[in-house]
Amino acid sequence: MSNNVVNLKEIKKHYQQALPNQMVTAVVVLDDELNICYVNPAAEALLVKSLSKLYRLPIEQVFYNTPINNARLRQLLTTGQEFSDSDVTIEFFDQRKITVEITASSVTFDQYPHILLEFKQIDHQKHISAEAFQQQQWESARDLIRGLAHEIKNPLGGLRGAAQLLDLELNVEQKEYTAMIIEQADRLTNLVDRLLGPNQLPVMKLQNIHIVIEKVFQLTKFDNPKNITLARDYDPSIPELTFDQDKIQQTVINIVHNAIQALDGASKITLRTRAASNKTINGKRIKLCAEISIIDNGPGIPEHIQSTLFYPMVSGRASGTGLGLSICQTIIHQHHGKLSCISRPGHTEFTILIPFDSEIK
Structure with a gap:
């Protein structure tokens, strides 16, 4: 005992x-x-x-x-x-x-x-909960906008067709009015098409992600009126993954151009790639994925729009349409990935996560 x-x-x-x-x-x-x-x-x-x-x-x-x-x-x-x-x-x-x-x-x-x-x-748990909520809100906003866009697009086609028929009955002086109707109908149709997002499914191909990132780097380098410093930070060990080259290029270019518009000549943009492990994408734990980061040292994104940044019609610029980042989010979603952003004055970082094939089930 x-x-x-x-x-x-x-x-x-x-x-x-x-x-x-x-x-x-x-x-x-x-x-x-x-x-x-x-x-x-x-x-x-x-x-x-x-x-x-x-x-x-x-x-x-x-x-x-x-x-x-x-x-x-x-x-x-x-x-x-x-x-x-x-x-x-x-x-x-x-x-x-x-x-x-x-x-x-x-x-x-x-x-x-x-x-x-x-x-x-509890940062990690809060971050996951916030991401899940934002994903739900983004999907709801996207579906709402798409439904509204379809409702607008149908009568626009009829309006344009009626203007074309009317144009045949008018004299030359009056045709300028129907031409204006047709022009504005086409402009609105183009806007609606952008609201609907990419209308083609991605063409997936197994390839090296650095082909796209390097092409964006070179294009930005040749078209850089503000002389912003561009830097590369690649991880060459990242294996090939399956993605649509044109759509991923469109996404990265859009983010880089947004950064350029917010920066001045003394600023810097870095394109970085990494192999990332144990990431959460749409509520699922992904063991291994490619991580593409677009980092700048500009003034940052206004805090009041950061949580809704990827929603349609949300923009930090007076002249912005608020469609670019929403389309980018749709593209990355088509790749079973995640597009996110953290921003504070002096550091804004957009991160694209694309799972490797073995992680997509």
Whole structure:
């Protein structure tokens, strides 16, 4: 019986010592002066600093902006009443931001009061949820626009036909009016066709993605009136994948041209390719895919349109139609891929993910 008790004590001690270093949750321990006295490996990864650099550092020197302030922590030491906050944005001095769930509790080590902070990063889950919501909204908006476009296109054909018949009965002076009707009907028909999106299925072919990216680079280099710096950052190890060369080229050119219109001559655009692993595309986990990034250091996309950027009729430019990126999204969707964007002043990055054949089922 006594041996069992001893064994259980040893087992308990073993797990108590081992588990904090294996936890996915980031753990930070503060002393009664709110200085860091311990962080587990998950916290080192979260804070991008080792324990040796964080030890004895005041907590306010780690976080630039957080609702977990010193007054609240001192109150915890006094009352012992733990608290939790969800969906908290923490900002660091290097301008990095993360979203976490925080639990703060009072503990005793070596007979002295300490504070135990537990951080669970939720950026990834929020990002997946936001992407799923945006995908649903994009599909709903696309279907609505397409339905409306079809309703407009049918009477436009009749209007144009009637104008052509009327034109046969009019004299030369009056024909200018029917010519104007026909011209405007054609213009509206062209707009409706663009609203409907690509009217041909992609012609898929197994090929090297760098053929397309390099062609876009060369075309942009020859047509660069603002003398914007262009850079390439290719991963030559990416294997061939199946895609429609013309449609992917159309997508990348559209994004590059949008960037050029937003930049000045002192700016830079980088075309980058990578083999990416463990990505989520339309709710499905993809083990391996090609990642194409178009990166610029311009002013960024207005924050109020970032969540609806790929919807039809949404544009950040006064002269924009808001159709280009919606068409790009449709093209990438036809390739079972994903088109996304992150943007802040000084860094805008459009990312295209295209799964390899083995990942498409």
